[in-house]
Amino acid sequence: QSVLTQPPSASGTPGQRVTISCSGSSSNIRSNTVNWYQQLPGTAPKLLIYSNNQRPSGVPDRFSGSKSGTSASLAISGLQSEDEADYYCAAWDDSLNALVFGGGTKLTVL
Amino acid sequence: EVQLVESGGGLVQPGGSLRLSCAASGFTFSSYWMHWVRQAPGKGLVWVSRISSDGSSTNYADSVKGRFTISRDNAKNTLYLQMNSLRAEDTAVYYCARAWHGTRNAFDIWGQGTMVTVSS
Numbered sequence: 647q648s649v650l651t652q653p654p655s656a657s658g659t660p661g662q663r664v665t666i667s668c669s670g671s672s673s674n675i676r677s678n679t680v681n682w683y684q685q686l687p688g689t690a691p692k693l694l695i696y697s698n699n700q701r702p703s704g705v706p707d708r709f710s711g712s713k714s715g716t717s718a719s720l721a722i723s724g725l726q727s728e729d730e731a732d733y734y735c736a737a738w739d740d741s742l743n744a745l746v747f748g749g750g751t752k753l754t755v756l
Numbered sequence: 757e758v759q760l761v762e763s764g765g766g767l768v769q770p771g772g773s774l775r776l777s778c779a780a781s782g783f784t785f786s787s788y789w790m791h792w793v794r795q796a797p798g799k800g801l802v803w804v805s806r807i808s809s810d811g812s813s814t815n816y817a818d819s820v821k822g823r824f825t826i827s828r829d830n831a832k833n834t835l836y837l838q839m840n841s842l843r844a845e846d847t848a849v850y851y852c853a854r855a856w857h858g859t860r861n862a863f864d865i866w867g868q869g870t871m872v873t874v875s876s
Contacts, residue, residue, distance in 0.1 A: 648800070681862045683801070690851055690869060691793075691801060696862035734801050738861050744817050745791070745803035745861055 649674060650735055650748035657754040663723040666751045668735030670716050674746055678738040680718040682711055685732045685750075694733070695720060722753075730755045758782035758865055760852050765870030772842050772874070778835040778852030778867055786810070786830035789855035791863060792837050794848035794872075804850070805837065806860070820846075842874045 651669040658664040668680065682695040693702050695711035698718065710721045718737075722729055735748040764776040778790070792804040805816045805826040814826050825838040835852050849871050853863035 679859075679862075683863070685801075690866040691863070692866070693856070693862060693864045696856055696859060696864075702856075702864060732800075736801075736803070736861070742818070743815055745806070747801045747803060750800040 648749040649739060649742070649746035650737065652733075652735060652748035652751045654749065655752045655754065657756055658722075658725045659756045660725055660727065662725045663721060664725060664753065665722075666720045666733050666735075666753070668718040668720070668748050670718070670737060670746075672716060673741035674716075674737040674739040675713065675718055676716045677740050680711065680713050680735055680737045682709075682718075682720045683734045683736065685734065687731070691734065725755055727755045729753060760854065760865055760867035762850065762852055762867040762870035765850065765872045767873045767875065768842055769876050770843060770874055773838070773840045774842065774872060776837040776839065776850055776852075776870060776872070778837075780833045780835065780854070783854075783865075785828075785833040788857065789860045790826075790828060790835045791853045791855060791861075792826060792835075793851045793853055793863070793866075794846075795851070795869075796845075796848040799848075802848070806855070807835070839872070842872075844874050846872060847874050848872060 679697045683691040685691040698713040699711045791806040823841045849869040852867045854865040856862040856864040
């Protein structure tokens with residue numbers, strides 16, 4: 647059972663917009679910034695969004711992040727087949743004094 | 757090229773020990789917080805430990821506290837994870853990751869991972 651809760655799966659057709667939620671608590675998401683990672687099959691994760699809504703250089707602006715209270719979301723617009731991957735949210739937890747990940751969401755492009 | 761390369765994984769019996777290394781290149785290693793993250797086969801990412809840029813501060817997940825020790829040698833540009841009293845549930849790919857400059861917990865560079873298998 648992960649401290650941050652994500653839906654196990656999500657799907658969309660090419661060109662659609664999909665969102666992935668990440669639910670936490672006052673000790674993690676409310677108090678600290680949220681980061682998002684994309685993991686393609688058989689590869690190491692890649693930083694997609696940091697500090698809630700910032701994109702590292704090279705990440706397409708189709709990817710966006712937001713945070714409100716104890717929840718965060720990752721939105722992917724103009725869905726492409728290469729977006730099919732696992733997505734993870736993460737945040738520091740002040741009560742656990744540890745970093746916590748969500749359980750991951752497997753995105754399928756139909 | 758900015759790069760992290762892990763080594764030291766392998767097969768170990770329950771109760772045994774292993775030391776992982778993570779060699780950094782292409783950046784000023786001593787300026788960055790570093791982390792270990794693991795992923796059991798077919799499962800999600802799990803944070804293991806972090807260490808400050810100068811090595812003076814460390815944190816651990818409860819599941820490894822007292823058994824694992826993170827350390828670094830800034831002169832050798834190398835991060836370590838000493839793993840003792842290994843259990844079957846420690847079986848995973850272990851990644852080292854660099855924290856984005858200016859943050860402590862956003863991982864912008866990851867290694868390729870090294871597999872640790874704990875089994876008799």
